Structures are given as C-alpha cells and as structure tokens.
Amino acid sequence: MIAIKGERFLEELKEQGRIGYREGEGLFRDAYSANYERARAFLKARMEAAGLHTRIDRVGNLFGRLEGTDSRAPAILAGSHLDSVRGGGILDGPLGIFAALEALRALQEGEIRCHHPLEVVAFTAEEGGPLGGTFGSRVFTGQMETPPSAKALGAAGLTVEDITASKADLSRYGAYLELHIEQGPVLWKKGIAIGLPTAIVGITRYRVTVQGAANHAGTTPMRERKDALYETMATLCRWIDYVREKEDLVCNVGNVEILPNEIGVIPGEVRFAVEIRSTDEGRIADAADRLKNLLETPGSCRAEWGLWVRKPPVALDEELITALEGSCRGLDYTFIRMPSGASHDASPLARVLPTAMIFVPSVGGISHSREEFSPKEDLLRGATLLARALVDIDALLD
Ligand code: HGY
Ligand code: MN
Ligand code: MN
Numbered sequence: 001m002i003a004i005k006g007e008r009f010l011e012e013l014k015e016q017g018r019i020g021y022r023e024g025e026g027l028f029r030d031a032y033s034a035n036y037e038r039a040r041a042f043l044k045a046r047m048e049a050a051g052l053h054t055r056i057d058r059v060g061n062l063f064g065r066l067e068g069t070d071s072r073a074p075a076i077l078a079g080s081h082l083d084s085v086r087g088g089g090i091l092d093g094p095l096g097i098f099a100a101l102e103a104l105r106a107l108q109e110g111e112i113r114c115h116h117p118l119e120v121v122a123f124t125a126e127e128g129g130p131l132g133g134t135f136g137s138r139v140f141t142g143q144m145e146t147p148p149s150a151k152a153l154g155a156a157g158l159t160v161e162d163i164t165a166s167k168a169d170l171s172r173y174g175a176y177l178e179l180h181i182e183q184g185p186v187l188w189k190k191g192i193a194i195g196l197p198t199a200i201v202g203i204t205r206y207r208v209t210v211q212g213a214a215n216h217a218g219t220t221p222m223r224e225r226k227d228a229l230y231e232t233m234a235t236l237c238r239w240i241d242y243v244r245e246k247e248d249l250v251c252n253v254g255n256v257e258i259l260p261n262e263i264g265v266i267p268g269e270v271r272f273a274v275e276i277r278s279t280d281e282g283r284i285a286d287a288a289d290r291l292k293n294l295l296e297t298p299g300s301c302r303a304e305w306g307l308w309v310r311k312p313p314v315a316l317d318e319e320l321i322t323a324l325e326g327s328c329r330g331l332d333y334t335f336i337r338m339p340s341g342a343s344h345d346a347s348p349l350a351r352v353l354p355t356a357m358i359f360v361p362s363v364g365g366i367s368h369s370r371e372e373f374s375p376k377e378d379l380l381r382g383a384t385l386l387a388r389a390l391v392d393i394d395a396l397l398d
C-alpha cells in the first residue's frame with residue numbers, strides 16, 4: 001500500500017509557497033531570480049533529505065534521483081516547473097514537483113522498489129518570458145528551434161554552450177508524468193476529481209511594432225495624426241473579434257510598451273506581443289494570417305512583426321493515459337479525458353518521450369493569479385494518484 005503523508009506534503013507545499021510570496025499580491029518567482037534560487041535550494045534540501053541523488057544542469061533544471069532495482073533501466077521522470085508568473089499562485093508548477101517528491105518518499109517508506117529509476121524534476125523558466133517559455137524543458141529535450149536572443153540569455157547569465165550541455169541523453173528516460181492544476185473551470189464545474197489531458201495546445205507568439213509619429217497632442221488635428229496607439233487598438237479589436245468567433249482558438253496580447261507614453265504626446269510607437277493557442281495548428285496559422293492581413297492594411301502607421309516562439313500542439317501518450325485511467329479506477333477516483341488549454345513542460349517532453357499529465361480541479365478555474373486555489377482533498381488525490389501511477393507505469397514499461 002502506498003501511503004503518502006498528507007500533512008507533510010501539504011505543509012511542504014505551503015512552505016515553498018512562502019518563498020517569493022507578497023501578501024495581497026501573490027507569488028513572484030521569476031526564473032533566475034533570488035526568490036527562484038531560494039526556492040530551488042529549499043527543494044534540493046528536501047530531495048536530499050528524502051535520500052535522492054540531486055543534480056542541477058547548466059541552465060538550472062534540478063533533478064532528484066531514486067535508483068530502482070535496475071539502475072541501467074530508463075528512468076521515469078515526474079515533476080513540473082518551479083518558476084511562477086508575477087503575482088501568481090503557489091500551485092502552478094510546484095504541485096507537480098512536491099507531489100512527485102512525496103510519492104518517492106511514500107514508495108521508500110512503503111518499501112516499494114520500482115524496477116526503473118525514478119527522477120523528480122524542477123524545470124526552470126516554464127512561464128512565458130524573455131526565454132520563450134518551457135525553456136528548461138525545451139533545453140532538456142533538445143528543442144531550441146526558436147532559441148532566445150543573446151540579450152535574453154545574457155540577462156539570465158546563460159550561454160549557448162549551457163544550452164548545448166544541458167540537452168539530456170533521452171535514452172536514459174522511459175516516460176514523463178506531470179501532475180498540475182487544471183487552471184481552467186472544467187473539472188470544478190463538473191465536480192470531477194481528475195482530468196487526464198489528451199493533448200496540449202500549441203502556442204505561437206509574435207512580437208509586433210506599430211510605428212506612427214509622436215506629435216503635439218493639443219495642436220495636431222485628429223485626422224492628421226499618426227497615432228500608433230489608436231491604430232494598434234483598432235487593429236487588435238478587429239483581430240480579437242475574429243478569434244472570438246472561432247472554436248478551439250484563443251489569443252492574448254501582452255508585454256505592451258507605448259512610446260513615449262506621455263499624456264501630452266501622440267503615441268509615436270507601440271510595441272507588444274501576441275500569442276495564439278489551439279490544439280489545431282491550422283487554426284493557429286489562420287489566426288496569424290488574419291493578424292498579418294490587418295497589420296498590412298494601409299493606415300496612418302506602419303507595422304512590423306517577427307516570430308518570437310512557436311510550440312506546436314502535441315498529443316499525449318495513449319498507453320499512459322489508459323494506464324492512468326486504470327489507476328483512477330483502482331483508487332475509485334472520477335476522471336475525464338480533456339485537452340489542456342494551458343501549456344506545460346509536458347509539451348516538449350511529449351515530443352520525445354511517452355508523456356501523460358494528471359489534472360486536479362482549480363476552484364473557479366482561476367490561475368496565474370493569487371486567487372488560484374485547490375482544496376487539500378484534491379491536492380492529496382493528485383499526489384496519491386501520481387504515486388500509484390509511478391508504480392503502475394513502472395510495471396507497464398517492463
Ligand atoms: O501559459 C501557460 O499556459 C502556462 O501556464 N505557462
Ligand atoms: Mn504551469
Ligand atoms: Mn503557468
């Protein structure tokens with residue numbers, strides 16, 4: 001019987017959540033920040049206290065390894081990311097890491113030795129930021145088709161050699177499992193305990209610059225202005241209205257800079273990023289083409305854009321999902337199969353290894369917010385299922 005110690009797990013999850021947390025604002029734990037280093041040091045110490053052999057690769061991914069009965073067998077990897085969005089919650093990422101750590105402790109305490117080695121991983125820089133998102137996991141899996149700029153790498157204290165040196169020998173791994181909060185409302189609305197994602201959306205992001213002309217905000221007649229903000233808003237409203245009409249397609253705008261951003265000056269330049277998500281790559285391409293057509297429509301301003309990052313949609317492993325369904329039945333947990341509208345480290349992993357995810361409900365579907373919350377019963381179910389699944393998949397891989 002695999003008995004996770006719920007209190008230990010929940011207390012540890014709370015304790016890590018205090019590292020970088022600002023009362024009333026949420027969690028601030030950018031990858032490569034001091035808060036991130038403190039959280040990783042906390043996790044590394046807990047891994048070592050659990051008897052795991054730890055290592056940190058040259059881009060900052062942390063691994064904790066528990067040998068199996070055959071140390072040459074490919075390892076089963078389980079974890080998630082340790083970084084957060086600014087003002088985020090404490091579960092997005094860390095839940096999957098600390099549940100995997102608790103599962104390995106429970107297996108040892110239950111004197112259950114898997115055949116395959118088990119590794120807990122804390123990937124770095126999963127959140128969308130200057131490094132493009134799912135950075136640590138894309139490095140680990142050798143998927144740097146859209147590498148970050150030299151500026152972004154330098155700001156993180158990294159070099160291209162660090163990336164090359166951190167690519168894993170994937171023959172040493174047999175599967176990847178990630179427990180994560182759903183970050184959407186489906187499970188919570190339906191009152192279902194577990195979600196088993198079948199696919200993870202693709203994300204394509206562009207950086208856009210709209211160039212107008214700064215001028216006096218009082219003396220320049222409205223119809224003679226080259227107002228970059230006005231043109232940007234008009235274009236984005238038309239584009240978002242187009243996306244709102246489609247199924248399995250979402251978009252977002254962020255990282256907006258208005259120059260010179262002075263109330264007495266007509267905005268001369270606006271820089272922003274857009275992202276497009278779908279489980280269908282054709283829909284992403286259509287939405288991107290639509291935006292480009294709108295940006296090319298003659299107006300008072302000129303637009304330029306460039307691809308920032310492209311991460312295709314990916315299907316998760318049918319055999320592992322079926323195994324997880326069996327684990328759910330064994331534990332008498334209700335479950336459904338569903339797509340993931342959020343991206344995860346499981347996305348790059350699924351391109352190179354048999355990969356599956358486990359979702360637990362997010363109250364109100366809220367995430368990337370300090371309001372992010374999942375009841376402890378759901379967190380315990382997720383950790384218990386993860387521990388069960390590791391043993392079931394250990395047998396499956398033989
Ligand atoms: O943006 C995402 O989907 C993920 O939470 N980083
Ligand atoms: Mn996440
Ligand atoms: Mn996130």
